[in-house]
Amino acid sequence: MKITIDAAQCSGHARCAAAAPGLFRLDDDGYALPYDGDVPEDLEEAARDGESACPERAITTG
Amino acid sequence: MTTTLEPDGTHDGVAAYHFDNRLGGPVLSHQNRWDEMAAAHSGFRSTVARGHWVVTDGPAVQKALQDWRTFSNKSVTALDPDPTFLWIPEMLDPPVHTVWRRLLGHYFSPKTVAAREPEIRRVAGDLIDALKERAGADVLDEFARRFPTLIFMRLMGLPEEDLPTFLDWVHELLHLSHSEDPDGSRRLAAMRAVSAYFEEQITLRRSAPRDDLLSHAMAWTVDGTPINDRDMHAFCILLFQAGLDTVPISIGWALYHFATHPEQRREIVADPSLIATGVEETLRVYSFVVPARKATRDVEVGGCPVRAGEMVMLPLAVTNRDPDRFDNPSEVDLRRKAVNHIAFGSGPHRCLGSHLARLELNVAVEEWHRRIPDYRIAPGQDLWQHGNMYGIKSLRLEWRG
Numbered sequence: 001m002k003i004t005i006d007a008a009q010c011s012g013h014a015r016c017a018a019a020a021p022g023l024f025r026l027d028d029d030g031y032a033l034p035y036d037g038d039v040p041e042d043l044e045e046a047a048r049d050g051e052s053a054c055p056e057r058a059i060t061t062g
Numbered sequence: 063m064t065t066t067l068e069p070d071g072t073h074d075g076v077a078a079y080h081f082d083n084r085l086g087g088p089v090l091s092h093q094n095r096w097d098e099m100a101a102a103h104s105g106f107r108s109t110v111a112r113g114h115w116v117v118t119d120g121p122a123v124q125k126a127l128q129d130w131r132t133f134s135n136k137s138v139t140a141l142d143p144d145p146t147f148l149w150i151p152e153m154l155d156p157p158v159h160t161v162w163r164r165l166l167g168h169y170f171s172p173k174t175v176a177a178r179e180p181e182i183r184r185v186a187g188d189l190i191d192a193l194k195e196r197a198g199a200d201v202l203d204e205f206a207r208r209f210p211t212l213i214f215m216r217l218m219g220l221p222e223e224d225l226p227t228f229l230d231w232v233h234e235l236l237h238l239s240h241s242e243d244p245d246g247s248r249r250l251a252a253m254r255a256v257s258a259y260f261e262e263q264i265t266l267r268r269s270a271p272r273d274d275l276l277s278h279a280m281a282w283t284v285d286g287t288p289i290n291d292r293d294m295h296a297f298c299i300l301l302f303q304a305g306l307d308t309v310p311i312s313i314g315w316a317l318y319h320f321a322t323h324p325e326q327r328r329e330i331v332a333d334p335s336l337i338a339t340g341v342e343e344t345l346r347v348y349s350f351v352v353p354a355r356k357a358t359r360d361v362e363v364g365g366c367p368v369r370a371g372e373m374v375m376l377p378l379a380v381t382n383r384d385p386d387r388f389d390n391p392s393e394v395d396l397r398r399k400a401v402n403h404i405a406f407g408s409g410p411h412r413c414l415g416s417h418l419a420r421l422e423l424n425v426a427v428e429e430w431h432r433r434i435p436d437y438r439i440a441p442g443q444d445l446w447q448h449g450n451m452y453g454i455k456s457l458r459l460e461w462r463g
């Protein structure tokens with residue numbers, strides 16, 4: 001599984017990091033940083049939680 | 063009392079109503095009316111004053127907030143398309159808006175805000191401790207309005223003894239009904255007083271900078287030019303308007319909700335880990351902010367044929383109570399999986415203070431229920447909510463006897 005974050009759409013709600021703190025990382029202002037590489041299998045559910053927590057729908061997993 | 067809108071003909075083929083968002087109403091009446099309007103229309107025309115459009119399709123509201131090129135913040139007041147004042151950063155568009163947000167971002171980031179948690183918890187705890195021995199109180203005046211205002215004053219570096227003056231100004235500026243202030247003179251006087259207050263605070267810091275947000279901001283540059291006193295002032299006025307009434311309103315709704323839903327109250331008392339979702343859900347269900355934008359070009363939105371220069375109202379309640387986005391949208395569900403609401407807005411103007419507000423709300427609900435787990439709405443009140451931003455006017459709770 002990969003995570004794609006649309007940086008133009010991210011408005012810094014920081015809900016992804018609240019839903020899945022071990023997975024999503026924020027910059028100093030609270031906007032999501034890109035996620036490189038594959039999501040470890042045991043974190044796939046967390047990735048989907050982060051995706052559905054985003055008010056801007058800026059995150060896609062798959 | 064019915065709050066259903068009376069039709070007022072059509073405008074360019076779209077249903078028109080005499081819809082005046084400044085008017086207050088019984089508790090929850092605005093939210094329920096948005097549900098009704100959204101069920102019947104994707105958008106309508108308000109015939110108040112010069113007239114403006116109102117979008118009532120959930121996805122269309124959010125898309126408009128995200129599309130700053132088409133929907134500008136040059137005016138954010140539906141009834142005033144050509145304001146003579148400026149609020150920073152709210153009334154700026156990118157790219158200047160982006161510069162301000164970068165400068166401010168750090169001060170309001172999740173990390174910076176989290177560092178203040180112990181202090182925020184102490185302030186909340188002290189205020190509730192003082193109340194818990196009593197039989198009851200007006201929880202807006204005696205808690206919800208004081209707590210976030212104190213935190214705000216500390217953040218800005220303003221003297222705490224000015225708290226009562228601040229609370230008075232917020233009341234005069236934001237809470238007066240038409241009959242209390244028919245010619246708007248009380249509001250204007252309060253605006254002048256707030257203005258003069260911040261002018262004085264800015265002048266004080268020009269001569270002797272301190273270690274507070276105001277002093278720091280005065281040293282910033284936008285496009286290589288230091289921020290002048292006029293823009294500094296526009297920033298203070300916006301923070302005052304955006305930061306001082308919103309958290310009190312939300313705390314009021316949370317206490318109202320748990321007073322009227324005793325089973326859910328018992329659940330959060332027994333398991334405080336449910337509070338985080340409970341807070342998000344009250345923000346969503348009781349959505350009280352109604353942004354507006356000015357169209358930069360002719361565009362159709364929510365079925366409304368908007369012309370360049372016209373104002374469009376974008377009620378967040380419509381997106382946040384959209385049955386296509388949330389099951390049982392008007393119910394607070396303490397175990398809802400995805401609460402991706404837009405109570406803090408959407409797009410580039412997403413509430414700068416959202417992380418602070420969220421923390422204050424969680425702390426308020428946690429500390430309150432730790433000390434006062436059992437309470438009810440005192441009998442004999444006609445609960446009423448203000449227009450513009452839908453906050454409860456006054457809320458007396460009782461917890462003894």
Ligand code: HEM
Pocket residue numbers: 127138150151152153163214300301304305306308309312351353354405406407408410411412413414415416418419420
């Ligand atoms: C629960 C409490 C709050 C709610 C529901 C709320 C809601 C909002 C909303 C919906 C917007 C966007 C308005 C628009 O799109 O036109 C906004 C903007 C803003 N809010 Fe809040 N707010 C809250 C608390 C705060 C606090 C505590 C502060 C500061 C201390 C704050 C500062 C701001 C600022 C500066 C903006 C303008 C951002 C910009 O234009 O880029 N808010 N708020």
